[in-house]
Amino acid sequence: MKYIIIGGDAAGMSAAMQLVRNTKQAEITTLEQGAIYSYAQCGLPYITGGVVSQTDDLIARKVETFRNKYGIDARILHHVTSVDAEQKTVSGTDLSSGDPFTISYDKLLVASGGSPSVPDWPGTDKEGVHTVKTIPDIEKITKELPAVQETVIVGGGYIGLEMAENLIRNGQNVRIIQRADRLVTMFDPDMGERIIEEAEKHGVTLHFEENVTSINGTDRVTSISTETGTYPADLVIIATGLSPNTNFLQGTGVELFDNGAVIVNKKMETNVDSIYAAGDCAVQFHRIKQKNDFIPLGTHANKQGRLAGINMGGGSKEFKGITGTSILQFFDLTLARTGLSEAEAKKDNIPFKTVVNTSSHIAGYFPGHKELTVKLLYRTDSKQLIGAQVIGEAGADKRIDVLATAMYYGATIDELEDLDLSYAPPYNGVWDPVQQTARRAKF
Numbered sequence: 001m002k003y004i005i006i007g008g009d010a011a012g013m014s015a016a017m018q019l020v021r022n023t024k025q026a027e028i029t030t031l032e033q034g035a036i037y038s039y040a041q042c043g044l045p046y047i048t049g050g051v052v053s054q055t056d057d058l059i060a061r062k063v064e065t066f067r068n069k070y071g072i073d074a075r076i077l078h079h080v081t082s083v084d085a086e087q088k089t090v091s092g093t094d095l096s097s098g099d100p101f102t103i104s105y106d107k108l109l110v111a112s113g114g115s116p117s118v119p120d121w122p123g124t125d126k127e128g129v130h131t132v133k134t135i136p137d138i139e140k141i142t143k144e145l146p147a148v149q150e151t152v153i154v155g156g157g158y159i160g161l162e163m164a165e166n167l168i169r170n171g172q173n174v175r176i177i178q179r180a181d182r183l184v185t186m187f188d189p190d191m192g193e194r195i196i197e198e199a200e201k202h203g204v205t206l207h208f209e210e211n212v213t214s215i216n217g218t219d220r221v222t223s224i225s226t227e228t229g230t231y232p233a234d235l236v237i238i239a240t241g242l243s244p245n246t247n248f249l250q251g252t253g254v255e256l257f258d259n260g261a262v263i264v265n266k267k268m269e270t271n272v273d274s275i276y277a278a279g280d281c282a283v284q285f286h287r288i289k290q291k292n293d294f295i296p297l298g299t300h301a302n303k304q305g306r307l308a309g310i311n312m313g314g315g316s317k318e319f320k321g322i323t324g325t326s327i328l329q330f331f332d333l334t335l336a337r338t339g340l341s342e343a344e345a346k347k348d349n350i351p352f353k354t355v356v357n358t359s360s361h362i363a364g365y366f367p368g369h370k371e372l373t374v375k376l377l378y379r380t381d382s383k384q385l386i387g388a389q390v391i392g393e394a395g396a397d398k399r400i401d402v403l404a405t406a407m408y409y410g411a412t413i414d415e416l417e418d419l420d421l422s423y424a425p426p427y428n429g430v431w432d433p434v435q436q437t438a439r440r441a442k443f
Contacts, residue, residue: 010305029103114281357437
């Protein structure tokens with residue numbers, strides 16, 4: 001059986017390893033457009049701040065390991081340009097030689113990931129303008145930093161904030177230009193106020209509701225312009241989102257989501273026989289929305305890839321879906337969320353109420369206690385918990401995982417009070433902040 005996997009990172013190699021472990025006489029070929037396999041993309045911003053000392057620390061397995069230890073035909077610099085679903089072939093270009101290639105398959109996994117979205121602004125091709133997605137991306141940025149004083153980050157999402165924190169740590173002046181009216185728009189405005197305060201406390205200059213019009217300079221960037229003003233910039237980082245890499249599927253009949261992500265079922269199968277998809281190029285079923293969504297995170301990619309490999313190899317295991325759980329360190333704060341925001345609930349016409357409470361992350365009398373703010377969203381018709389946001393200097397990670405678990409299993413907000421959660425003064429109050437918040441809900 002010939003297996004081809006397009007993509008050599010989280011989803012692709014999770015699938016490949018399942019095939020290695022569970023399938024006999026499998027011929028596995030992986031086609032990676034870059035030169036590096038299995039690296040931790042989420043760790044890239046921490047290279048710039050010196051938290052992670054070198055990019056080699058981010059590589060889980062080198063390509064030679066996949067080849068020599070596991071017998072995978074792991075190819076690098078192989079850019080896929082088309083798939084013939086009838087003939088069952090994959091074609092593209094070997095970037096190292098410029099030669100074309102065509103390979104046949106019995107089963108194909110599309111795990112091609114996504115690419116940073118770069119708007120069509122004049123000047124995006126100038127030196128000093130970067131995106132953050134690959135190890136070469138971050139190595140280029142790090143190499144330029146000694147000569148950089150003014151950094152402009154376009155985009156106030158997770159990547160934008162992580163880069164801002166680490167560049168401030170590195171001694172840069174950082175400015176964020178954000179098209180929206182707040183940072184990290186998956187948090188509601190009332191929770192977002194704390195994030196803005198944290199950014200300003202640490203010296204990040206913020207510009208909201210501004211649209212970039214051009215990136216300026218002769219060869220290298222010197223400034224960036226918006227509809228409102230022009231700001232100095234020795235370095236520009238574009239962090240405006242991610243687009244699925246699926247253009248090569250044109251003509252295959254594979255069904256795509258409205259943003260180009262591949263639509264898959266619970267077994268990671270597409271609507272075309274013998275073609276599977278997983279990771280940042282595929283949709284994820286959202287358990288709260290009860291429909292497909294696109295939330296490209298490493299946790300989802302690894303799970304989907306593993307299941308794709310099991311099912312391609314003849315097993316049967318289903319992807320149970322997501323609640324959209326994510327977490328971010330931003331200077332002294334931890335920002336965590338799961339489920340729906342108010343905007344998402346309104347968009348889906350879900351009847352809901354919210355409750356917010358600020359308490360201590362451990363016993364209030366115990367040394368080192370910190371404020372922790374918990375916001376819960378719940379349906380007014382069924383009391384089902386549908387969303388949670390937690391922000392504080394400590395304790396947010398523990399609470400968001402409790403809430404994500406409760407939400408995964410369909411808990412109601414009043415059932416949170418019944419949870420048997422751990423208590424000792426150094427770790428919690430007798431009533432956990434999650435329970436304190438839930439008890440304030442009104443029906």
